[in-house]
Amino acid sequence: GEDVEQSLFLSVREGDSSVINCTYTDSSSTYLYWYKQEPGAGLQLLTYIFSNMDMKQDQRLTVLLNKKDKHLSLRIADTQTGDSAIYFCALRDGGFKTIFGAGTRLFVKA
Amino acid sequence: DTEVTQTPKHLVMGMTNKKSLKCEQHMGHRAMYWYKQKAKKPPELMFVYSYEKLSINESVPSRFSPECPNSSLLNLHLHALQPEDSALYLCASSQVAGTGGPGELFFGEGSRLTVL
Numbered sequence: 699g700e701d702v703e704q705s706l707f708l709s710v711r712e713g714d715s716s717v718i719n720c721t722y723t724d725s726s727s728t729y730l731y732w733y734k735q736e737p738g739a740g741l742q743l744l745t746y747i748f749s750n751m752d753m754k755q756d757q758r759l760t761v762l763l764n765k766k767d768k769h770l771s772l773r774i775a776d777t778q779t780g781d782s783a784i785y786f787c788a789l790r791d792g793g794f795k796t797i798f799g800a801g802t803r804l805f806v807k808a
Numbered sequence: 809d810t811e812v813t814q815t816p817k818h819l820v821m822g823m824t825n826k827k828s829l830k831c832e833q834h835m836g837h838r839a840m841y842w843y844k845q846k847a848k849k850p851p852e853l854m855f856v857y858s859y860e861k862l863s864i865n866e867s868v869p870s871r872f873s874p875e876c877p878n879s880s881l882l883n884l885h886l887h888a889l890q891p892e893d894s895a896l897y898l899c900a901s902s903q904v905a906g907t908g909g910p911g912e913l914f915f916g917e918g919s920r921l922t923v924l
Contacts, residue, residue: 729910740812740898740915741851748910786850793905794839794864796913798850 700724704787704799711807716774718802720787725749725768727789732761732772735784735801744772744785774804782806814899814916822924823889829919831882831899839863839905840882841913842874843898851898857882858904889923896920 701723710716722730728749733741747754747761747770754761760773774781787799812833821827831840839858843851856864857876865874871893873885882899897920900913 729912731910731912733913738920740814740900740917741913742915743912746910746912790905790911794841794856794858795853801848801850803848 700797702799704802707803709805710777716777718772718785720770722768731788733786779806812914812916814919818920820922826887829884833901837901839902841900845896891923894923
């Protein structure tokens with residue numbers, strides 16, 4: 699079945715850029731997503747990218763998609779303490795199932 | 809309105825109790841989901857309703873019983889749970905796949921369940 703892998707932890711200093719990486723096995727997904735989960739809360743969609751795009755920029759967020767290598771990344775510019783959260787890479791299987799990575803816990807040091 | 813509302817936020821129950829979790833959305837989404845999330849893990853799919861009919865049951869034990877009374881409401885009835893069922897239960901909704909758009913999930917804040 700589909701597998702989505704992410705590194706578990708990332709620590710950055712406030713003001714630096716954060717890059718969270720994700721690799722996946724199935725290239726048939728039309729959309730790829732990044733969700734954010736803050737402590738004690740549900741997940742919220744941060745951004746998504748259509749599978750025929752290489753890059754998407756949305757304010758401080760840049761998503762890069764390398765379909766050949768099955769690699770997705772999320773770059774957060776000027777990272778703030780409020781960005782501390784868990785970030786999940788996710789794909790949809792074409793039906794109702796969303797496959798989540800294990801989540802990357804981002805720590806932002808002041 | 810882009811909210812999914814879940815109640816209660818916290819629930820403590822004994823193994824012999826019967827309780828229910830409730831979820832409501834008014835975004836016109838016809839797909840609704842229950843997920844279970846343990847600490848430091850991604851959400852695990854439990855059930856999916858599409859057009860108020862159960863489409864997916866991920867081999868969930870029968871002590872969890874979902875119900876979709878209408879297109880806006882989703883319930884999860886709990887009975888004879890075990891301590892290992894303690895988790896954050898997340899409700900989500902989305903457009904049905906194939907109807908256009910990215911089909912992202914809209915999550916509620918979750919109901920944190922503790923089974924004693």
